[in-house]
Amino acid sequence: MIYDCRPRALRLSRTMSMAVQPQSIPIDVLPLIFEYLDDRRDLHTCAQLCWTFNLAATPLLYRTLDSRIVKGQTRRSVKVLHPAGTLLKKPAYAKYVRHIHESSAVGSSMPLLLPDCQAALRLCVNLEGFSWSDRDSSEVRNDEALIAYLDILQGLKIKELTIHTYVGLSEEVWGRMIEFRGLNKVAIWTMEGQPRILQGWSEKLGPSLTHLELGRCTGVPASILVSVISHLPQLTSLRLKGAPTSAILEILTYLPRLVTLDTEYFGTRTSRYADVPAAxxxxxxxxxxxxxxxxxxxxxxxxxxxxxxxxxxxxxxxxxxxxxxxxxxxxxxxxxxxxxxxxxxxxxxxxxxxxxxxxxxxxxxxxxxxxxxxxxxxxxxxxxxxxxxxxxxxxxxxxxxxxxxxxxxxxxxxxxxxxxxxxxxxxxxxxxxxxxxxxxxVLYTGKWVQAGTGKGLDFQVMRDVVSDW
The missing domain is CATH 3.80.10.10 (Ribonuclease Inhibitor)
Structure with missing residues (x-):
């Protein structure tokens, strides 16, 4: 075991081992403890410690998966780190996956890996949320990878769909997206292209959608935005970017369950809407x-x-x-x-x-x-x-x-x-x-700690530089 790589997890496992044998700890208690480990390396160490710890840590390790692009010393030297290979080798792990973050950079850096990514996605039968990121600002649009993922997701009955893209969503991609039903969360963030504010889709999502983020409402008339969102009475969280200020008060009248609102104020004109918001x-x-x-x-x-x-x-x-x-x-x-x-x-x-x-x-x-x-x-x-x-x-x-x-x-x-x-x-x-x-x-944090055997409690204040504010 490598002691200097994952000291916190090792201290945790050693402390627990001194008190009781790891194998005797109830397996339903361990996940509650492991959730406090915010570093995946610590969870990986716990998974390797013993069979009991492995059973508890593995589902947490595979709950959320994403990919990473590592650039080498030369311009063309790129390494793609993707969980697809592991899931294809050990399909049993796929049942633990709840959220997946995919990026267009994987396909552009290593196109031959895409079939494995798609095959691994099909194995995640308990998937709840899918996130797609495309930060390529070039005018050349390549929608094949996203469309392939959307086709697979249709059969997985996901509840959350998040799209981040620079160039916007093509008609073909949008046509695939509006076929989804039963979603609890939709987030669409685009920098260019036609604003996608759920026109023709909100009526079908009305019974289920509780969280909505629209990252580009600029140029959309207030009447159209109000009409679209009025079909979503179950919303509890709403985030709008670029929405007309005059539309917000009227929108809140149609959302009696809304408790979280993130919006912008432009102050271009005073709203003539006089009713009291229901939210x-x-x-x-x-x-x-x-x-x-x-x-x-x-x-x-x-x-x-x-x-x-x-x-x-x-x-x-x-x-x-x-x-x-x-x-x-x-x-x-x-x-x-x-x-x-x-x-x-x-x-x-x-x-x-x-x-x-x-x-x-x-x-x-x-x-x-x-x-x-x-x-x-x-x-x-x-x-x-x-x-x-x-x-x-x-x-x-x-x-x-x-x-x-x-x-x-x-x-x-x-x-x-x-x-x-x-x-x-x-x-x-x-x-x-x-x-x-x-x-x-500078952040100062204080807490009571045990001063020592028979010495009672002592109040300690820690000083930490957190930013240059």
Missing amino acids: ALRDLTVRTSSVDLQGPQQLWAWIRRLLPRPSLESLTFNAFSTQGETTIPRTFFLELAQTQRETFKHLHADSALLTLEDVECICTVFPALESLSCSIAICQHPGEIENAISNGHNLREIKLNTTWVLSRYGAEQTQIPFDVEHARKLMLRERSLLRAVGIGG
């Missing part, structure tokens, strides 16, 4: 851009119209402004709290600029708040953060991108005067549930 959104993501630091006009009123009743738990705001970081008016949070005060838990606004007074306001008017991520204009001392979040009694995580300024230097940017002890103080405040503090690209 009770739990997770809302809004993406927008503007030349105004205050954001597009009427954006904040539009967001509130999407949320007519208490339901919102998470709001993600991604904004771009040509003048700098977008600000969020404090009045928006005060008015949002009139309906969402008891339900709101998560605010993710990394691209938005707030003040510490805004943070204090948010923690006060939303008592259930658990996580907050944003940028801060000015902070002169770590104690100001403690004061700002003093009312955030349910706050578990806070991430701030700050510009720290010492008073005698005016507006000059200085080194961040925040360290482990400041983080510890924030986490150990009275009634505090805070366990993660991000300052710029």
